[in-house]
Amino acid sequence: MTAVPRVVIAAPASSAGKTSVTTGLVAALTAGGLAVSPHKVGPDYIDPGYAGLAAGRPGRNLDPVLVGEERVVPLFLHGARAADVAVVEGVMGLFDGATHPSVEPGFASTAHVARLLRAPVVLVVDASAQAQSVAALVHGFATFDPRVRLGGVVLNRVGSDRHEQILRDALGGSGVPVLGAIRRLDELATPSRHLGLVPAAERSAEALTSVRRLGAVVAAAVDLDAVLRLARSAPALDAVPWDPAAEVARVEGRPRIAVAGGAAFTFGYAENAELLAAAGAEVGTVDPLRDEQLPEGTTGLVVGGGFPEVYAAELSANAALRADVAALAARGGPVAAECAGLLYLARSLDGVPMCGVLDAEAVMSPRLTLGYRAAVALTDSVLAPAGTRVRGHEFHRTVVTPAAGAAPAWQWSGAGPEGFVSGSVHASYLHLDWAGSPVLAERFAAACAAAVPEGAGRAHR
Structure with missing residues (x-):
């Protein structure tokens, strides 16, 4: 049995801010003296580059389609060797998986990988255009699949103190704690290109500056101690690291x-x-x-x-x-x-x-x-x-x-x-x-x- 504190960062849909929150969280935890192992669900190369830059170690992919679901946990443990905590960025919406006809619906989704890792999930919600409705959204994601443990919410793109309070009040009876609330900060958006974000390796000093700024934002807006407690609640995994x-x-x-x-x-x-x-x-x-x-x-x-x-x-x-x-x-x-x-x-x-x-x-x-x-x-x-x-x-x-x-x-x-x-x-x-x-x-x-x-x-x- 191998114990690695771990948490999966997911969202209801793409473009909610998963990459920014994941990168900022990895940077903040690393700045706090922890060895953080960054991972990414799916085949994407670009997103884990930012988290890897923040952690000072490779961001590694976890993709059941490419490697087979039986290898996901061993590869995770391999990547997380000597780490104090692992942060796994999801792909698309929490339950959105591969659409290839050779696999079943939901295969290779963030939820699928979270189940394989037995890892709690933090849901990043783009709250820019909603108020009390956030409670219905979070309730739906928390109850859709009882095999997936939704351990907390990070509210992203919050407009004001008043907006944040409305959102927190709405979620007060949901049973899912609010772990943080991040304001609208468009200047922290990473530049995009025709296939997505510009890779961190291409931006060099600029990318490092962006990563550090994201770390500072997340450290100020998210309860890092609560995230670590959630990560440490993940049970030991009955597998050996990939060799x-x-x-x-x-x-x-x-x-x-x-x-x-x-x-x-x-x-x-x-x-x-x-x-x-x-x-x-x-x-x-x-x-x-x-x-x-x-x-x-x-x-x-x-x-x-x-x-x-x-x-x-x-x-x-x-x-x-x-x-x-x-x-x-x-x-x-x-x-x-x-x-x-x-x-x-x-x-x-x-x-x-x-x-x-x-x-x-x-x-x-x-x-x-x-x-x-x-x-x-x-x-x-x-x-x-x-x-x-x-x-x-x-x-x-x-x-x-x-x-x-x-x-x-x-x-x-x-x-x-x-x-x-x-x-x-x-x-x-x-x-x-x-x-x-x-x-x-x-x-x-x-x-x-x-x-x-x-x-x-x-x-x-």
């Missing part, structure tokens, strides 16, 4: 695998790199905006998601690294690219040259492509044998032409072949959490171990 070393076999040698990072490539699951390291790889980072060559001795490259279209000119201007990536692929070095990585490997992005590894062009699109995908591999690759089934998600406003190469990567229901397998390159729009399919990491690490780095025999830098 990446138990999920993969170690490969021979110690291949060097570079993972793209920096402001242009901010989307990635921490467990992916941990699995590669557990398989015996030496995992490092390369910033395609700044670094002019791959780390010496690199035998494999992982290029995850992000917003390369925002940095297309800067990425294109770094011709030295683009050439180095193309040379790696040409000599058979394994490359795993998803979404933003796919765009980076194309001939061009919005008309400016990219790496040219793939015979494809990428452009921005007004259409948002978003959703879970149950995919099957169509071609043997460095990630998976043909026939492998995985669950991933798409999240982009770009189009690649053609959509697939002569040897496609994946296919899923309602769509044609997608992605590219070319030699040791695997590129696709599909985002994958390798914790749900650890064999992907093991297979990729083994392919990297079998590859020969450029200049083999030279001393490493």
